[in-house]
Amino acid sequence: MNRFWSNIAREITPYVPGEQPRDKVRIKLNTNENPYPPSPGVIECLKEAANEDIRLYPDTESRAFCETVARYYGLSPRQVFPGNGSDEVLAFLFQAFFSPHNLVAFPDVTYSFYPVYANLYRIPYREIPLREDFTIDFSAYPQGLKGILFANPNAPTGIYIPPEEIECLLKSRPDTLIVVDEAYVDFGNESVVPLVNRYDNLLVVQTLSKSRSLAGMRIGLAMGHPQLIEALNRIKNSFNSYTMDRLAQAAAVRAYEDDGYYREINSKIIRERESFKKTLGEMGIPCTDSKSNFVFITLPGIKGPDALNLFREQGILVRNFAKIPRIADWLRITIGTKDDMVRVVEAIKKIVER
Amino acid sequence: MNRFWSNIAREITPYVPGEQPRDKVRIKLNTNENPYPPSPGVIECLKEAANEDIRLYPDTESRAFCETVARYYGLSPRQVFPGNGSDEVLAFLFQAFFSPHNLVAFPDVTYSFYPVYANLYRIPYREIPLREDFTIDFSAYPQGLKGILFANPNAPTGIYIPPEEIECLLKSRPDTLIVVDEAYVDFGNESVVPLVNRYDNLLVVQTLSKSRSLAGMRIGLAMGHPQLIEALNRIKNSFNSYTMDRLAQAAAVRAYEDDGYYREINSKIIRERESFKKTLGEMGIPCTDSKSNFVFITLPGIKGPDALNLFREQGILVRNFAKIPRIADWLRITIGTKDDMVRVVEAIKKIVER
Numbered sequence: 001m002n003r004f005w006s007n008i009a010r011e012i013t014p015y016v017p018g019e020q021p022r023d024k025v026r027i028k029l030n031t032n033e034n035p036y037p038p039s040p041g042v043i044e045c046l047k048e049a050a051n052e053d054i055r056l057y058p059d060t061e062s063r064a065f066c067e068t069v070a071r072y073y074g075l076s077p078r079q080v081f082p083g084n085g086s087d088e089v090l091a092f093l094f095q096a097f098f099s100p101h102n103l104v105a106f107p108d109v110t111y112s113f114y115p116v117y118a119n120l121y122r123i124p125y126r127e128i129p130l131r132e133d134f135t136i137d138f139s140a141y142p143q144g145l146k147g148i149l150f151a152n153p154n155a156p157t158g159i160y161i162p163p164e165e166i167e168c169l170l171k172s173r174p175d176t177l178i179v180v181d182e183a184y185v186d187f188g189n190e191s192v193v194p195l196v197n198r199y200d201n202l203l204v205v206q207t208l209s210k211s212r213s214l215a216g217m218r219i220g221l222a223m224g225h226p227q228l229i230e231a232l233n234r235i236k237n238s239f240n241s242y243t244m245d246r247l248a249q250a251a252a253v254r255a256y257e258d259d260g261y262y263r264e265i266n267s268k269i270i271r272e273r274e275s276f277k278k279t280l281g282e283m284g285i286p287c288t289d290s291k292s293n294f295v296f297i298t299l300p301g302i303k304g305p306d307a308l309n310l311f312r313e314q315g316i317l318v319r320n321f322a323k324i325p326r327i328a329d330w331l332r333i334t335i336g337t338k339d340d341m342v343r344v345v346e347a348i349k350k351i352v353e354r
Numbered sequence: 355m356n357r358f359w360s361n362i363a364r365e366i367t368p369y370v371p372g373e374q375p376r377d378k379v380r381i382k383l384n385t386n387e388n389p390y391p392p393s394p395g396v397i398e399c400l401k402e403a404a405n406e407d408i409r410l411y412p413d414t415e416s417r418a419f420c421e422t423v424a425r426y427y428g429l430s431p432r433q434v435f436p437g438n439g440s441d442e443v444l445a446f447l448f449q450a451f452f453s454p455h456n457l458v459a460f461p462d463v464t465y466s467f468y469p470v471y472a473n474l475y476r477i478p479y480r481e482i483p484l485r486e487d488f489t490i491d492f493s494a495y496p497q498g499l500k501g502i503l504f505a506n507p508n509a510p511t512g513i514y515i516p517p518e519e520i521e522c523l524l525k526s527r528p529d530t531l532i533v534v535d536e537a538y539v540d541f542g543n544e545s546v547v548p549l550v551n552r553y554d555n556l557l558v559v560q561t562l563s564k565s566r567s568l569a570g571m572r573i574g575l576a577m578g579h580p581q582l583i584e585a586l587n588r589i590k591n592s593f594n595s596y597t598m599d600r601l602a603q604a605a606a607v608r609a610y611e612d613d614g615y616y617r618e619i620n621s622k623i624i625r626e627r628e629s630f631k632k633t634l635g636e637m638g639i640p641c642t643d644s645k646s647n648f649v650f651i652t653l654p655g656i657k658g659p660d661a662l663n664l665f666r667e668q669g670i671l672v673r674n675f676a677k678i679p680r681i682a683d684w685l686r687i688t689i690g691t692k693d694d695m696v697r698v699v700e701a702i703k704k705i706v707e708r
Contacts, residue, residue, distance in 0.1 A: 002554065002581040004531050006453045014591030020411050028410070037406035046408075046601070050400035052391035054570035054605075056382075057374050057563070084438055084572075087594040095474075099360045120449075120592040177358050200356065209411070216408035216600035218438075227356040237368030238474040240441040246570035247400070247601050251408075 008120065015116045018319050026315030027343055029334035032155075032184075032294050034213040036265040036337075039258035042214070042251050049250035058246045060237075065244065065252045069221060072256045073193045078226040081233065082252075084243040086183060086207035086220030089232070091117055092239070093203060093222065096231040097177050098123040102146035107136055109327055111151050111181060129326075134159055134288055138169050148173070151181040153189060156321065156332040158290025163192050170199040177228075179203045184292035186211030186262070188270045193223055200225040210293055211266050212255040219244065219252045269293050273335045279345055285352070294334045296327075299352060304329040307351065314347040362474065369470045372673050380669030381697055383688035386509075386538075386648050388567040390619040390691075393612035396568070396605050403604035412600045414591075419598065419606045423575060426610045427547045432580040435587065436606075438597040440537060440561035440574030443586070445471055446593070447557060447576065450585040451531050452477040456500035461490055463681055465505050465535060483680075488513055488642055492523050502527070505535040507543060510675065510686040512644025517546045524553040531582075533557045538646035540565030540616070542624045547577050554579040564647055565620050566609040573598065573606045623647050627689045633699055639706070648688045653706060658683040661705065668701040 001010060018031035037043070062082035070077040083089035094117040098104050106114045108127040118125040131137050134157040141148055148169070153160040170178055182204055185191045193204050203224040209215035222232060236243060244252070255262070276295055280287045287297040299307050304320040308331065311318045319332040333344060355364060372385035391397070416436035424431045437443035448471040452458050460468045462481040472479040485491050488511040495502055502523070507514040524532055536558055539545045547558050557578040563569035576586060590597060598606070609616070630649055634641045641651040653661050658674040662685065665672045673686040687698060 001585075002579070003529065004451050004555070004582060005585045006449065006451055008453070009450045009585040009588050012588060012592045014588050015595060016591075017411070017414055017595040020413055022413065022417070031411055033411065034409050037409050043404055043406070043408075046404035047401045050397055050404060050601075052397070054397075054400075055388050055391050055567040057371070057385055057387065057569040058572070059374055059376065060371055063376070084599075085594055085596060087596070091593045095360065096363045097358050097360055099362070116592050120589070175357065201358070213409040215411040218412070218596055218599040225356075228358060231355075231359045231363040234363050234366060234368050235474070237370075238366045238470050239445045240439055241369060241371040242439060242441070242572055245438075245572040245599065245602060247404075248599060 012119050013116065015113045019317065021317070025317050027336060027340050028317050029336050029340065029344070030317040030319045031215070032210055032334045033215050034210060034265065034269070034293070035335070035340060036213055036268070038213040038251070038255065039261040041258045041261070042254045045250050045254040046247055049247050054246055058242050058244060058249055060241050062244045062249050065249050068253045068256045069223070073223065075193070075196065075223060076226070079196060079223055079229060081222040081229045082244050083220045083222070083236070085209065085218040086181070086205050087113060088243060089205055089220045089222045090181070091120070092232050092235045093179060094118065094121045094123055096235045098146055100124065104147035104149065105141050105145050106149040107154065109134065109154070109157060109324060111155050112321065112324070114149055130157070136161060145173070145176045147177040147179060149179040149181065151183060153184045153290065153292040155184065155292070156294065156319070156327070156330070157288045157296050158184070158292040158294060159288055160189050160291035163190055163195065166192050167195060170195065170202055174201055177201055177203060179205060181205045183207045183210055186266055187273070187291060187293045189291050196224050200227070203228050208252060208255055212262055213265070214251060214255060217248045217251050219248050269335050272338060272341050276335065276341050276344070283348065285348065294332050296330055296332050298330045299348070302329070302351065304331060307331055310351045311347055314350065316344060316347055362476070366473050367470065369467045373671065375671070379671050381690060381694050382671050383690050383694065383698070384671040384673045385569070386564055386688045387569050388564060388619065388623070388647070389689070389694060390567055390622070392567040392605070392609065393615040395612045395615070396608045399604050399608040400601055403601050408600055412596050412598060412603055414595050416598045416603050419603050422607045422610045423577070427577065429547070429550065429577060430580070433550060433577055433583060435576040435583045436598050437574045437576070437590070439563065439572040440535070440559050441467060442597060443559055443574045443576045444535070445474070446586050446589045447533060448472065448475045448477055450589045452500055454478065457496070458501035458503065459495050459499050460503040461508065463488065463508070463511060463678060465509050466675065466678070468503055484511070490515060499527070499530045501531040501533060503533040503535065505537060507538045507644065507646040509538065509646070510648065510673070510681070510684070511642045511650050512538070512646040512648060513642055514543050514645035517544055517549065520546050521549060524549065524556055528555055531555055531557060533559060535559045537561045537564055540620055541627070541645060541647045543645050550578050554581070557582050562606060562609055566616055567619070568605060568609060571602045571605050573602050623689050626692060626695050630689065630695050630698070637702065639702065648686050650684055650686050652684045653702070656683070656705065658685060661685055664705045665701055668704065670698060670701055
């Protein structure tokens with residue numbers, strides 16, 4: 001710290017992402033990346049876009065991308081906001097819709113970047129405890145909130161809420177902005193995107209990092225009422241005119257066009273997840289009913305950080321959230337390939353048999 | 355606007371970048387892009403990086419890029435901050451170093467995004483008039499400022515201040531953060547980067563969009579004392595863990611390695627600029643002594659927006675800042691290729707001879 005730091009720079013506690021080792025590790029299951037590569041079409045398209053035109057600025061509105069997403073979901077392009085990863089989209093929405101004078105709320109166990117954004121923009125917030133079984137209890141959320149945010153499926157629990165329950169929430173709180181972070185929705189769940197045509201208090205955030213295998217390209221989006229999208233654009237255009245580079249825009253468009261490929265690889269992930277949960281059940285290892293591309297487990301009698309290290313000793317990176325007491329002894333393990341999961345099961349056997 | 359917009363979303367006036375037409379125009383000289391492509395090595399390197407690894411998140415710290423820049427300038431990597439374009443870097447620094455309780459200042463004519471950032475983060479600011487000849491008068495800046503920002507060469511005037519004058523400013527205001535935006539420094543000017551080793555109140559911002567022909571990839575950076583860089587990282591890591599994607603990081607490293615190529619293309623731009631200024635002088639067209647990759651001119655007796663349209667009618671896009679009264683009748687024309695500039699001179703002749 002020095003005399004030039006602003007109060008915000010002094011006071012915030014930045015988010016700490018899962019480790020990105022510079023050297024390849026044997027099995028990297030700590031940041032929910034897709035174990036399968038992007039579609040060959042996406043790679044091809046990136047190679048083609050790597051041409052002399054990169055001397056020119058990108059389209060500031062990422063129109064081709066917004067039009068593609070709109071077609072995919074049956075929306076208008078004015079209902080789509082593009083961003084440099086869904087983290088950027090989330091940051092913008094905190095500034096576009098929330099303020100130091102109104103309270104927002106989210107679960108005590110969810111994407112741990114939400115309180116970081118709130119602190120960055122000095123938005124007061126409450127963390128509402130999940131039920132004992134890690135499900136979200138909307139009746140516990142106070143009235144008069146400016147916003148409610150949650151991931152669905154939730155992270156790191158993987159627990160999924162069906163659209164009907166979210167529609168009840170939207171109806172019962174017309175003046176609260178409901179932000180549904182669908183980072184993991186494509187792993188076998190129904191999206192609430194169609195509801196943006198009927199509820200102007202719904203904003204859906206998605207990412208191409210997980211189900212589209214594009215974590216390295218930083219592509220995220222929000223979908224909602226055109227007036228919500230307009231507010232996001234006002235913030236973005238006061239921050240950085242061009243957030244998505246030319247290559248990211250090209251890859252993003254192609255990723256939606258190659259939908260069949262992605263459905264196929266994500267089906268494989270779903271099958272591995274279900275099979276892994278079944279194995280865990282047979283082994284007596286507690287885990288949640290994850291509908292995501294990760295599984296959330298706890299190894300009885302082993303502290304979370306110790307378990308993390310025991311996995312690491314076997315060349316497997318997983319994730320633990322030691323700073324959140326309630327889940328300090330739980331581990332989030334990304335679903336990898338079939339071979340990866342065989343190794344994970346072997347590792348768990350070794351760890352619990354110690 | 356609707357009931358969900360925050361006060362900030364309501365009150366800001368976003369920055370409006372120069373038009374990026376979706377179709378190729380005949381001659382695009384409105385956003386200071388480099389008329390020459392990136393080095394063949396950069397293109398090659400992008401094609402190589404477009405591989406299966408893009409399923410993985412990028413290095414959150416962009417270490418290879420910071421190390422490359424550090425070597426290039428003789429700094430430590432801890433003195434380098436990477437960003438998704440220099441616009442993002444500028445946005446972060448407003449939040450990292452300025453606050454609603456302290457005044458910052460910049461010229462009344464400079465990069466017109468500065469007041470936008472100030473409004474986005476509610477930073478009070480003063481716009482200090484340039485002298486009649488468009489030079490910056492540092493003696494007109496009040497004492498006790500939290501920050502002073504300016505582009506050098508300045509935009510859209512192109513006027514350059516030598517390092518000695520900036521060093522005087524750094525010495526005389528040790529408690530004011532001096533932000534020097536060197537977006538255009540590589541067009542024949544000396545950078546103040548070496549001064550970051552001696553002055554902890556200096557932050558230098560640069561971009562790879564102009565002199566490195568990478569506008570389409572969004573790569574910017576700041577250089578300064580490690581504690582300044584740390585504050586920027588705290589803000590960035592509370593906003594978006596991964597701002598530079600894998601391909602941008604790869605291209606950025608290679609762009610510094612291919613320095614010879616860039617020196618060559620930028621020399622061509624400098625030669626065209628000097629030749630164009632000479633021609634303008636012979637034609638009696640007022641222009642500033644730009645040291646950038648653009649020239650700032652005014653066509654006697656022709657309103658700025660009219661001049662803009664007259665150029666457009668001849669297939670040439672240039673830039674006018676009609677909203678700033680003092681320069682409303684001036685045009686900023688990016689230096690293009692030799693052929694482009696021949697066409698620009700022909701267009702000017704036609705316009706003034708009407």
